[in-house]
Amino acid sequence: MSATETYARTDRTTGRRRDRMSYDRAAVHAVIDEALVCHVGFVDEDGQPHVVPTIPWRVDDTLYVHGAKASRLMKVMASGAPVCITVALLDGLVLARSAFNHSMNYRSVMAYGRCVAVEDPEEKARILAPLSDKLVPGRAQAARWPNAKELAATAVVGLALDEVALKARSGPPKDDAEDMDHPVWAGVLPLRLTAGTPEPDAALAPGITAGMPQGA
Numbered sequence: 001m002s003a004t005e006t007y008a009r010t011d012r013t014t015g016r017r018r019d020r021m022s023y024d025r026a027a028v029h030a031v032i033d034e035a036l037v038c039h040v041g042f043v044d045e046d047g048q049p050h051v052v053p054t055i056p057w058r059v060d061d062t063l064y065v066h067g068a069k070a071s072r073l074m075k076v077m078a079s080g081a082p083v084c085i086t087v088a089l090l091d092g093l094v095l096a097r098s099a100f101n102h103s104m105n106y107r108s109v110m111a112y113g114r115c116v117a118v119e120d121p122e123e124k125a126r127i128l129a130p131l132s133d134k135l136v137p138g139r140a141q142a143a144r145w146p147n148a149k150e151l152a153a154t155a156v157v158g159l160a161l162d163e164v165a166l167k168a169r170s171g172p173p174k175d176d177a178e179d180m181d182h183p184v185w186a187g188v189l190p191l192r193l194t195a196g197t198p199e200p201d202a203a204l205a206p207g208i209t210a211g212m213p214q215g216a
Contacts (some may be wrong), residue, residue: 003143011163012112022166025061031087031109031166033134036193040065042076046197057131062158064118074155078117078119085111085159092187093160096173097182103169105188111164115157125154128178169216 007013007023010171015021022028032038038056043049052073054065063085068072077083092105125145132140146154173186198210 007161007164008110009165010163013046013163015167016169020167020169022168024156024163024166027107027168028109028144028161028164028166029058031107032056032063032087035087035089038065038087039087040062040077041086042072042073042081044072044076055084055131055135057134058161059127059130059158061161063161064131064156064158065155066154066156067132068098069153069155071155074157075117077157079156080116081115082112082114082157083159090191091170092191094169094173094188095174095186097179097184097186098214101175101179103171105168105170107168108127109164110165113159113163118156118158120170121151124151124154127156127158128154 005025006024007028013023015022035056037053039053041049041050041051050072054067054073057064065077065085071073086108088106088108090104090106092130094103094105096102118127128146129140132143172188175186201209
């Protein structure tokens with residue numbers, strides 16, 4: 001792969017399980033784009049570590065998160081303090097013949113760096129639109145867009161995907177030879193996140209149904 005297709009490996013992104021590590025840019029982007037939750041790790045002024053879940057989204061090669069401007073998380077991230085953001089997707093339970101060899105199939109991304117706050121209102125609105133469309137395609141155009149007061153109360157910060165790695169496992173269980181005849185089922189139980197039946201708001205106006213494009 002060319003340099004533009006992979007991220008440079010650093011000491012912090014070099015895992016012990018080299019066989020599970022990847023620095024492929026497209027694979028990293030795919031995990032971030034699919035995930036609905038990420039966890040932001042940071043250390044506050046008092047030296048106390050914190051890990052906060054939030055929604056990640058990506059624009060080009062930057063991972064964004066947002067929140068109330070007054071929140072501790074947004075204040076710390078906007079200050080440029082070092083953070084670590086992790087994203088994980090669970091693809092299946094790997095059931096082995098021995099308890100020791102049970103595992104999970106997963107894809108995870110870990111990114112290090114310092115965030116930059118998006119201050120310009122027009123730029124902030126442009127960056128927020130892909131978040132709404134990530135949740136439901138076309139939602140940014142269908143919903144009422146934030147007004148100036150709402151945008152001012154919302155903090156948006158971006159972490160450039162420079163120091164980042166993907167760790168993943170896939171495939172069947174890896175049992176020891178002496179366990180292969182043990183009489184218990186072995187294999188992979190696939191898992192995935194699926195949407196349920198939409199539950200309409202009780203105050204929804206008549207005639208509006210789930211999935212209607214652009215609020216029509």
